[in-house]
Each structure stands twice: as C-alpha cells, then as structure tokens.
Amino acid sequence: MADRIALPPQLSQIPLFQGLPEPALTDILQHSQARRVEKDSFLFMQGDPADHLYVLMEGRAKLCQVTSEGQQVILKFAAPWEMIGGLAIVGGGIYPVCCMVAEDSRVMSWSTTVLEGLLQRYPLIAINATRWMSNHVKETQQLFTQLATERVEQRLAHTLLRLISQMGQEQAEGMALDITLTRQDLAEMSGTTLFTVSRILNQWEKQGLVEAGRERVRVKSPHGLVVIARDLKL
Amino acid sequence: MADRIALPPQLSQIPLFQGLPEPALTDILQHSQARRVEKDSFLFMQGDPADHLYVLMEGRAKLCQVTSEGQQVILKFAAPWEMIGGLAIVGGGIYPVCCMVAEDSRVMSWSTTVLEGLLQRYPLIAINATRWMSNHVKETQQLFTQLATERVEQRLAHTLLRLISQMGQEQAEGMALDITLTRQDLAEMSGTTLFTVSRILNQWEKQGLVEAGRERVRVKSPHGLVVIARDLKL
DNA sequence: CGACGGGTTGACGGTTGTCAAACCTTGTGG
DNA sequence: CCACAAGGTTTGACAACCGTCAACCCGTCG
Incomplete structure (x- = not known):
C-alpha cells in the first residue's frame, strides 16, 4: 500500500473515479498497488480470472484477442491514464482479452476484493463504471460497423486517425506516433x-500523406486520411 | 403507471433487476410504462437522446447501425425479456444504434429520470448495470474478432448458431427460427x-444442413454449422 | 560474419462484391 | 378470381479486392 505518495492529479481524471471528493481519492490511492512492468510482458492473459483493474501510469499497452486458430486481433492501444481490464469491477468473470505491455511501463492496480469495498463506500464508482462501460460498448460497436462496411484502405485510415487522435504528437508537419x-x-x-x-x-x-519507417509511422496529412477514410475518392 | 398489474416473474430475471427484493421490483414495475409497438416502427433512432431504457415483453426487435454512406449493420436481434437501450441508464448520451421492432411487440420502459431515482434507492442496480454492460462489451468484442478473422461462410454459420441458441425452437429435425x-x-x-x-x-x-425459405431459415444440423464455423474443412 | 526480425515486392488466385436479369411468393384491388 | 405490383430470392457473368506465398532487402545485434 502506498501511503506517502502524493495524490497524482490524474487520479481524478480516471473515468471510474471522476467526481469523487479528495478524501475518497486518497483512500482509493492507498488501496492501490503500483508496479513497473517491462516491455513484452503481460498484465493478464485471455481467459485468466478477471481479478484486477489496472490503470496505466506510464507507457503503452495493447489489448488483443486471439482466436482458436491462433490469429491475433488488436482491439485497442492504451495510453497513460486509461483503464485496463474494467471488466474486473464486477467480480467473477474472466478476461476476454489479453493485455500486453508494449513498452516499459508503470501501472497501478486494484484487486476485485478491494474494489468491492470501494464500491460500497463510494457508490458513485458504480455509476462511473456504467458510464465508462457504455462508452466502451459504443466504441466497440463503431469498430464493428466500420469493419463490416469499409474496405481495407478506409479501415487502415481510420485506424491511424484513431491512433493519432488518441496519442499523436503535434509536429511541424503532421502528427507523429511515438509508439513502436x-x-x-x-x-x-x-x-x-x-x-x-x-x-x-x-x-x-x-502521395505524401504519411512517412512510414521501421516500426514507426508519421501522419503528414491527417486531412488526406480523412478523405480516404470517408471514401470521398478525391 | 401500472399499479394493478401483477408482478411478472420475468422482471426479476432482467439483468438490471436481478437480486432485488420483491418490494423493490414492485416499485420498479410501478414506475414503468408499458405499450404496444407495431412491426416496422422504431423505438428510437440512432442519434436520438438516450432517454429511455426498454425491455421487450413480447415480440422481436433489431438493433442496427447505419453508416454515413447509408449501409446498415445489424448488431443484434433482441428476444423477449432482453434489455434494449441500456445506455440510457447513464443519462446524457445519445443512442449509438437504432432499434426497429421486427414484429408486433409489447415493451416496457423507464425514463432516465425515473431510473435516476431507482438507482438512488437501489444501488444494486448500478452494479447490475455494470455487469450487464461488461457482458455486452465481451459479446461485441467477440463479434469484432470473428468479423476480422473469419471468412464469410464461417461468419454466416456463427450468425445462425447465435440466433438459434438465442431464440431457436427445438423441432423434430433441427432448430427453427420463428422470426422473419x-x-x-x-x-x-x-x-x-x-x-x-x-x-x-x-x-x-x-448439403442438407438447412432449409431456407422465403424470410425463413431452419437449421437442420446445428452440428454441421459448428463444423463450418470452426473451419474444420470436413 | 551470420542470424534475426521487420519490411518490400511480385505473381497468383481465391473469395466476394457488383450488377443485371429473371423468378417466385404474397398481397391487393378490380 | 385474375391481374398486377411489390418485394424477396436466385443465378450468372465479371472483376475488384485482397490474402497467400516466396523471394529478397535492409538494418541491428551478438
């Protein structure tokens, strides 16, 4: 338990803990565990009992699902201060995805048992959880619809646009993605x-829309990608 | 408000209201509205403010999403006693899908304002909502992965298997779907x-796996479809 | 140096989408 | 009762899209 650590301002920005008074946040922080995780390790595997909720403090993580034939699908990249494994809020389930840490990172986590106590003390958390989940559903449904209706080129454009809007860094020319x-x-x-x-x-x-290097992509013209994503055919 | 209507036993089976004591259910029922809706009408359209939660009592409904190009995707068919528009539990959003009633039906509904009161009185509802949403996320993620990795034939097999497990009727030979x-x-x-x-x-x-009529499908050999869905190539 | 992991490119063909035409079923109105 | 319209379905021809595979390139690292 970390009780000398200063209250990070981002804690109140985490969807689950929004709107809580400071004493509650302190309580929450004191019940959290923090640890470093190194690149290429897993926070959890698909099928593991969902017993921990994580928040990424630094680094990147990717959430993927593997099919019975061994094909992998990446559902989402997580950036700092995003929740991972939100499913663990309600106990008893298993993770439907696995979470691989994409670079050396720091995470904080809460066990389901701890969360149960927090839920009792701060019912607002349950409301927040519902709101977060419903956003999650919305996003996933939108991904599904895009996959079902768009051609590869449009989907790839949407993927890149999603990535740069989530964690792109503004540059002289376009947006850069600092992830491998x-x-x-x-x-x-x-x-x-x-x-x-x-x-x-x-x-x-x-066409001058992107710069693609080894394990790196820079989007020089987000607008150009929007045109492609919408299939405006020039 | 319906206060002479007997408490339908299914009310306690609705994910949102599971585990609530009978007085609570009565309270919930009294705050519900019931109405008939006829085939081909809409409970709500995509983009409408999400201000009502529905439960189907009789009939069928389909949840679809329409792209900006006008293509439609069906995310789910709803059978009796399924929740529709669960998003409305947390106020302030808009429906990401539209809900079209696929045959003459009866629904009960609660407005977001009413729900807020219920959430206050019965905090368990928020927990239940979280659990329901997390299942919803799981399902949608699984659909996404299937769409991303399988060929059409497998996806169609999965679709039919999902439909018959959700609302298929056992028959002498195979399973029938009573929906158009x-x-x-x-x-x-x-x-x-x-x-x-x-x-x-x-x-x-x-191949004798199904019987396909006008607006009707009977699955004669669910097992055969499983073989196809898993791509076991005979 | 050689191995390795990521990336590129070309050839090939299968899977599927597109479109046009015709067919069949159902319901309606004369 | 028939004719007709409307909507669902089938089928064929065709080609685009995109996955598969093999070969090769390139930079990095031990």
Missing part, C-alpha cells in the same frame, strides 16, 4: 494482413 | 451481401 507499431500491428488493428498494410502505406507515402 | 429473416438481414448481421448469403444458404441446403 509494426505493419503486423496495424494489420491486426484493421482486420487485414501485413502485406496489404505495407502496400497501402507505401502508396500513401508516395 | 431476409437474406439481407443475415447479410447485415454477417458483414456481407445478400447475394453471397443466398449462394451459401443454397449450398448448405443441398
């Missing part, structure tokens, strides 16, 4: 193969 | 076109 992102990762986020991603990215590079 | 279900509907549930659905269904009919 292989073609394979992009493929697994867009429901396609790394070959197709490679081809599309090269084509876009020739 | 066009090829177009199946296409919008599986992320494909009605032409492809038609072809696959005819092929399956020749």
Whole structure:
C-alpha cells in the first residue's frame, strides 16, 4: 500500500473515479498497488480470472484477442491514464482479452476484493463504471460497423486517425506516433494482413500523406486520411 | 403507471433487476410504462437522446447501425425479456444504434429520470448495470474478432448458431427460427451481401444442413454449422 | 560474419462484391 | 378470381479486392 505518495492529479481524471471528493481519492490511492512492468510482458492473459483493474501510469499497452486458430486481433492501444481490464469491477468473470505491455511501463492496480469495498463506500464508482462501460460498448460497436462496411484502405485510415487522435504528437508537419507499431500491428488493428498494410502505406507515402519507417509511422496529412477514410475518392 | 398489474416473474430475471427484493421490483414495475409497438416502427433512432431504457415483453426487435454512406449493420436481434437501450441508464448520451421492432411487440420502459431515482434507492442496480454492460462489451468484442478473422461462410454459420441458441425452437429435425429473416438481414448481421448469403444458404441446403425459405431459415444440423464455423474443412 | 526480425515486392488466385436479369411468393384491388 | 405490383430470392457473368506465398532487402545485434 502506498501511503506517502502524493495524490497524482490524474487520479481524478480516471473515468471510474471522476467526481469523487479528495478524501475518497486518497483512500482509493492507498488501496492501490503500483508496479513497473517491462516491455513484452503481460498484465493478464485471455481467459485468466478477471481479478484486477489496472490503470496505466506510464507507457503503452495493447489489448488483443486471439482466436482458436491462433490469429491475433488488436482491439485497442492504451495510453497513460486509461483503464485496463474494467471488466474486473464486477467480480467473477474472466478476461476476454489479453493485455500486453508494449513498452516499459508503470501501472497501478486494484484487486476485485478491494474494489468491492470501494464500491460500497463510494457508490458513485458504480455509476462511473456504467458510464465508462457504455462508452466502451459504443466504441466497440463503431469498430464493428466500420469493419463490416469499409474496405481495407478506409479501415487502415481510420485506424491511424484513431491512433493519432488518441496519442499523436503535434509536429511541424503532421502528427507523429511515438509508439513502436509494426505493419503486423496495424494489420491486426484493421482486420487485414501485413502485406496489404505495407502496400497501402507505401502508396500513401508516395502521395505524401504519411512517412512510414521501421516500426514507426508519421501522419503528414491527417486531412488526406480523412478523405480516404470517408471514401470521398478525391 | 401500472399499479394493478401483477408482478411478472420475468422482471426479476432482467439483468438490471436481478437480486432485488420483491418490494423493490414492485416499485420498479410501478414506475414503468408499458405499450404496444407495431412491426416496422422504431423505438428510437440512432442519434436520438438516450432517454429511455426498454425491455421487450413480447415480440422481436433489431438493433442496427447505419453508416454515413447509408449501409446498415445489424448488431443484434433482441428476444423477449432482453434489455434494449441500456445506455440510457447513464443519462446524457445519445443512442449509438437504432432499434426497429421486427414484429408486433409489447415493451416496457423507464425514463432516465425515473431510473435516476431507482438507482438512488437501489444501488444494486448500478452494479447490475455494470455487469450487464461488461457482458455486452465481451459479446461485441467477440463479434469484432470473428468479423476480422473469419471468412464469410464461417461468419454466416456463427450468425445462425447465435440466433438459434438465442431464440431457436427445438423441432423434430433441427432448430427453427420463428422470426422473419431476409437474406439481407443475415447479410447485415454477417458483414456481407445478400447475394453471397443466398449462394451459401443454397449450398448448405443441398448439403442438407438447412432449409431456407422465403424470410425463413431452419437449421437442420446445428452440428454441421459448428463444423463450418470452426473451419474444420470436413 | 551470420542470424534475426521487420519490411518490400511480385505473381497468383481465391473469395466476394457488383450488377443485371429473371423468378417466385404474397398481397391487393378490380 | 385474375391481374398486377411489390418485394424477396436466385443465378450468372465479371472483376475488384485482397490474402497467400516466396523471394529478397535492409538494418541491428551478438
């Protein structure tokens, strides 16, 4: 238990704890555990009992689902101060996804038992959880619809736009993504193969829309991608 | 408000109200509104303010999302005693989908304002809501992964299996679906076109797996569909 | 240096979407 | 009762899209 650590201002920004008074936040912080996790390790695997809720403090994590045939799908990249494994708020389930830490990171976590106590003391948390989950549902439904109706090129454009709006860094020219992102990762986020991603990215590079390096992508013209994502055909 | 209506036993089975004592259920029932809705009308449209939570008492409803290009995707068919528009539990949002009533039905509903009061009185509802939403997220994520990794034939098999497990009726030979279900509907549930659905269904009919009539499908061999869904290639 | 992991490119073909035409079923109105 | 319209379905031809596979390139690291 961490009781000398200063209350990080971001704690009140976490969807689950929004609107809580400061004493409650202190209480919550004192019941949290913090630890470092290194790149390529897993916070949890798909199918594990969902017994911990995590919040990323530093670093990146990716949430993926693996099919019975072994194909992997990336549902989401998580940036600092996002909740991971929100499912653990209600005990008794198992994680439907696995969470792989994409670079050296720090996380804080709460066990389901601790969360139960917090839920008792601060009923607002349950309301917040519902709101967070309903947003989560919305996002996932939108992803589904895009996957069902768009062609690969549009989906890849949407994927990149989502990434830069979530964690892109403004630059002189366009937006940069500071995460290591292989073609394979992009493929697994867009429901396609790394070959197709490679081809599309090269084509876009020739058109001056992006700069694609090894495990790196910079979006030079977000607007250009919007045009593609909407299928406005120039 | 309905205060002479007997407490329907199913009320306690609704995910949101599970575990509540009988007086609470009576209270909840008294704050509900019931009405008939006729086929092809809408409970709500995508983009409307999410101000009512519905429960289907009789009939069928489909939840769909329409893209900016006008393509439709069906996210789910709802059977009696399923919740619709669970998003309305937390006020202030807009429906991300629209709900079309697929046959003459009866629904009960609660406005967000009423729900707020219920949430105050029975905090368990918030917990239940979280649990329901997290299931919802799980389901949607699974749909997404299937759409991202499977070929049309497998997805269509999964769609049919989902439908019969949700509301199929056991029969001498296989399972019947008593809903009107066009090829177009199946296409919008599986992320494909009605032409492809038609072809696959005819092929399956020749193999004796299904019987496909106008707006009707009977699954004669669920097991056969499982084989296809898993891509076991005979 | 050689191994390795990520990336690129080309050839090929399967899966599916697109479109047009015709068919069938159902319900309606004369 | 028939004719007709409307909507669901089938089928074929065609081609676009995109996945598969093999070969190769390139930079990094031990």
